[in-house]
Amino acid sequence: MTTQLPKDRAPSIRDVARLAGVSYQTVSRVLNNHPSIRESTRARVTQVMEDIQYRPNRAARMLVTRHSRTIGVLSASSADYGPARSVVAIEDAARAAGYYVNIANLPASDQTSISEALEHLMEQAIEGLVVIAPQVRVFDVLERMSIDVPYVSFQPTGRFEHLVPADQVAGARMATRHLIDLGHREIIHLGGPQDWIEAEARMRGFLEEIDSAELNTNPPILGDWTAEFGYYAGQELLRSRDFTAVFAASDHMALGLIHAFRDAGLDIPHDVSVVGFDDIPDARHFWPPLTTIRQDFAEIGRSAVEVLLGKVRGEVIAEPGQILPELVVRGSTGRVPGVTATVTQA
Amino acid sequence: MTTQLPKDRAPSIRDVARLAGVSYQTVSRVLNNHPSIRESTRARVTQVMEDIQYRPNRAARMLVTRHSRTIGVLSASSADYGPARSVVAIEDAARAAGYYVNIANLPASDQTSISEALEHLMEQAIEGLVVIAPQVRVFDVLERMSIDVPYVSFQPTGRFEHLVPADQVAGARMATRHLIDLGHREIIHLGGPQDWIEAEARMRGFLEEIDSAELNTNPPILGDWTAEFGYYAGQELLRSRDFTAVFAASDHMALGLIHAFRDAGLDIPHDVSVVGFDDIPDARHFWPPLTTIRQDFAEIGRSAVEVLLGKVRGEVIAEPGQILPELVVRGSTGRVPGVTATVTQA
């Protein structure tokens, strides 16, 4: 056979067709697993494809089908453990479902950054969007840019019916309840950044639980998730307030807090109890090992993809149940001296 | 004007042309910033594009130009701080350069996982590849699949001329030197997974420095980067060996080690000194604050993109200088009791 392959471009279905002695449409059918193809034909075509290392051209396919099989992820702080872990899970789940993932990070939370990132994703013709940086402003921009791809987020807001995988409020209530059960009465909340929906939810959970226990409500401090801020906040707290326990909205902030408290000569948990949130892998090796609320970030990511792809395909699926976080009691919390209380074990 | 837009498909360059009263080619020229376009024409076309929210179809463009403007990232452990931070930097840098990024995570390090991940990326028609999971096996698979896109990795290997951003060997030597300067003579290295090139480089640096100081060489322990393993290794070490210092190949492992040592009643750094590697943001808030080797993961990611895009564009650029890590001395290292030594300050 003198038929040979073009050397200046990748082989196409027409090349495969020629070598296999069939029409290009037959090759297309093999590619798409069309049912009515003679087994021998399929085998021959498949063989040729392997021989010449044929790879379908996604651009061509995309052009005609108008499906990119790509989902976008809009993410902030994705170097942090939680978001990073979720992103990995999203990629794995999407890949398993035959979808590609494109990520845009938010370098800042101003509207320009957000719309640039979204524009970048839209250029990719994404079919769905996971908002993993649930900043309130993102949704405004989404609406203003009249972006009409289906999307899911990690927290419910009044206006959006989109996904609610992890019940942040419940987690925050567990953490707070745990401290109350240990006899603490003056509890401070060190919250996350104000514009994060998750931060808001955790704060709300805290306030609800304090309320229902009819305790004194101390005004929360709003931080930025980092250990650095936790350290700073710890120093400030010691200067100005009376308290016996702190519920931090992230493990990192809890770590910084403990550092500040220890620098001031306080013993954890004897003098102050600290609860974190997330249960990052390091948390159990902190000193003292950190009591915290465990979130299954991987499961959250998987769930997000599942719901999103359902929407993309136009399926009517039941909203998934909320993923309940879990209280993990370790060494950073203890009873208030002189108070006998019932400790809730996880 | 009765010309109206099709409602079942997105507006195309021809729609824009019709509304602006020019040919589709003129619109294309506006899109590609062709120099010879009358300013008034350009303005008119641009206006129409905005009015009807025109977005170029990347698939069509890709099909004809044969450029995807997409780079791939093959990544392992990308929920860890270091890789995650680098990935974020890669995305930002690529986006700034007008490139899209596609990531494939390696769920495991067997050949099947690797080739599946690579296949996924190749389907996307990536123009370049960043290997952020520098496992030795990856390169074998790359060769065997006859993948001919340019790629960069984070570590040099004998066979590949590709990128060397961070000098892991030098970093490891600094860490080891620091311990030697403090008077330690029996130093153990807790290394990373054997098949990671980075782990190998850090171990090599350790051994070189021990050698040049003519100290007793203790066989390294090979772990998996995690705090969990560090904790386990710490327990094992205490059972079987004599040493006064440990150099761990990751901050996480260092954290676990310290936990194990403290559980055994040892004081850090009085009884044992520990050095980590990476300087994750939490490290300065560990107890004691961790002496470690700082790597600029963001810079490494940016540098990787810069070099890669240079290769993609066929430019002959000078190999970038190695990014030198930096010793950060904190509380987890101290002098060996009874020995007066010179402490190297960062």
Place this chain on the structure above:
DNA sequence: GTCACACTTGTGACCGTTCACAAGTGCTGC
């Protein structure tokens, strides 16, 4: 034998963009 029908295969058009080439303008210089 032939008709219906399922199974299998082939042909032309199209998706939205860029490329190669051609052609229309208007200005300058002689």
Place this chain on the structure above:
DNA sequence: GCAGCACTTGTGAACGGTCACAAGTGTGAC
């Protein structure tokens, strides 16, 4: 007045797939 040229614009074909439709097989029923 017209050749020459730069500047600006337009026309046809292609990229590599899929879709809609048509047409060629072989089998069984009558």
